[in-house]
Amino acid sequence: MGREDGRDAAASEGPPGRRQSGLAGFAAGVRDAFVVGLAVGAYGTVLGAIAASKGIGPAELALMSMTVLAGSSQFVAVDLWATPVPVAEIVAAVMIVNLRYMLICASLHPLFLGMPLLRKAACVHFVTDENWALTMAAIRRGGGGVAHLVGGGAVIFVFWVGGGLAGLVFGDVLPPPEAIGLDFAVTAVFLCLLRGFWGGARADLLPWAVAAGAAVAASLLLPGKWYILAGALSGTVVAALGAGAQGRAGGEARDAA
Amino acid sequence: MRLDPATLAAILGMAAVTYALRLSGLLLADRLPRGGRWGRALESLSGTVLMAIVAPAVTGLGWVGLLAAGATLFALHLSRNVLAAMAVGAATVAAARQIGLA
Numbered sequence: 001m002g003r004e005d006g007r008d009a010a011a012s013e014g015p016p017g018r019r020q021s022g023l024a025g026f027a028a029g030v031r032d033a034f035v036v037g038l039a040v041g042a043y044g045t046v047l048g049a050i051a052a053s054k055g056i057g058p059a060e061l062a063l064m065s066m067t068v069l070a071g072s073s074q075f076v077a078v079d080l081w082a083t084p085v086p087v088a089e090i091v092a093a094v095m096i097v098n099l100r101y102m103l104i105c106a107s108l109h110p111l112f113l114g115m116p117l118l119r120k121a122a123c124v125h126f127v128t129d130e131n132w133a134l135t136m137a138a139i140r141r142g143g144g145g146v147a148h149l150v151g152g153g154a155v156i157f158v159f160w161v162g163g164g165l166a167g168l169v170f171g172d173v174l175p176p177p178e179a180i181g182l183d184f185a186v187t188a189v190f191l192c193l194l195r196g197f198w199g200g201a202r203a204d205l206l207p208w209a210v211a212a213g214a215a216v217a218a219s220l221l222l223p224g225k226w227y228i229l230a231g232a233l234s235g236t237v238v239a240a241l242g243a244g245a246q247g248r249a250g251g252e253a254r255d256a257a
Numbered sequence: 258m259r260l261d262p263a264t265l266a267a268i269l270g271m272a273a274v275t276y277a278l279r280l281s282g283l284l285l286a287d288r289l290p291r292g293g294r295w296g297r298a299l300e301s302l303s304g305t306v307l308m309a310i311v312a313p314a315v316t317g318l319g320w321v322g323l324l325a326a327g328a329t330l331f332a333l334h335l336s337r338n339v340l341a342a343m344a345v346g347a348a349t350v351a352a353a354r355q356i357g358l359a
Contacts, residue, residue, distance in 0.1 A: 063268055102279075124279045181352075188342060190307055
């Protein structure tokens, strides 16, 4: 994921969805996501170890990881697991944790413009926090696209499912990821990507400060993962109300509201 | 092996709500106006969502989190390489734990 890989001139032409299409885009997505995938796999082993302690079998865990493909919500679900299985409670908790995917996938819509509904429906399953952020970063560099997104998603998918199964089988012998700081690894990558998203103080300072402040406050005050939604929505409302408008649109020349 | 019906129901329920959230976000955004306030809101989402994930993750680790975040960004500034910065950030947290700071 070096910053220096220059994307070719084709990046600036054609509709957004074609920025980096086909196999080349997919391969770039795989490459960009590989090391982050290792960290995701390490966390998968933790999930697997917890799942084993709850009596969840390999087929069940693999099915869950493949069909849900959303890490933190699966930790919450496995934590709630009991006999008999509290189905409604688990599904409701997962929904709350994953509400942010509405925002994440909404932010991806320019990539999918003009794509047939069935392909949209197939690709959107492979959106996770990690490959979404990587693809948004690639777009900033002039690359990215749906193929890149799906390539990254495929890597996360393989590591997440594989890590979970490894943890289920070998959970007792694996070292805890915290020992080598792996719990911070994905946060560190997100920080770097966020640095790349910075569009200048006039556009982003206030929305980002509000998002950070609201998220931290909500993480202290509210249970579970509501803080992601609280922070993101607060910051986005500030951006929509125009705090960021001057910076992006250049003063008077902003869109007619 | 056979799957227990309640287990299967829970897994499929989890999958269905998660998939519905992903698809509805994408399809709803298609229907929103591209300019004006909605456009600015959609455009701001990548920054604000990521910030809302990252900020509590950093502050949740206390001073060590802030130190590691600073070290990560400094390493990014020097190396221009996300993976090197990631390694520095993770190593900072691991080292702080080794010496009992976290």
